[in-house]
Amino acid sequence: MSESSPEERLAALYFLRRVQVADLARTDRWIADAEQRAAEHARRRPPPPAPDWCVQYGMGGRAVRPAMVHTSECWVPGVSMEGVSRAQAIEALTRGGVPPCILCRPERELGVLD
Template sequence: MSESTPEERLAALHFLRRVQQRDLARTDQWIATEEQRAAEHARRRPPPPPPDWALERGKRAKPKAIHTSQCWNPFFMQAITRDQAIEALTRGAVPPCARCEPDKELGVLE
C-alpha cells in the first residue's frame, strides 16, 4: 500500500474542513429556525395568572402590605402563599391593603 503525500493529506484535511463548515452552517440554521419557533410560541402563550396573594415591599425591602390578586403588580410585589399571607398579617405585623382587604378574604379580621 502506498503512502499518501503531504500535499494529498493536506488536501484531504481542507476538504474535511469544508464539509464540517457546511454541516455547522446547516446546524446553525436549524438552531435559528427552532429559536424563532420557540419565540413565536412564547408570544402566543397567555401570561400566567397573578398569584392569589402578594407581599408589597417598601424601601429597604421592608414589608409594606399584603394584597390579593386584585392589586397584583409584579414590579413592586412578591408572590406568596396563603399561609405566608396569614402569617404576615397575624404575626408579622404587615398591614393589609385597604383597597383589596386581604384580611377579610383570608378570614383574619383584626
C-alpha cells in the same frame, strides 16, 4: 499504509473543514427554526393568571424580610412585589408577622386579623 504527501494532507484537511462548516451551518438553521417555533408557541400560550395576593419586599429584595402583604389589585409605585398563594399570604400575615397593606387591606379578603 502509505503516507500522503503534505499537499494531499492539506487538501484533505480543507475538505474536512468544508464539511464541518456545512454541518455547522445546518445545525445553526435547525437551532433558528427551533427557536422560532418555541417563540410562536409561547405567543399562543395564554399568560398565567395574576396572583390574588402579593408580598412586597424592601430594597434588598428577597434577601430581607417581607415588608407588606397586598391584594393583586393594589398598586404602589416603585414597589417590587412577588405573587403568592392564599396560604402563603395567610401564613405571612398570621405567623410571619408581615403587616397588611393599609390601602388594599388584604386581611379583610383573607378573613384574618379582623
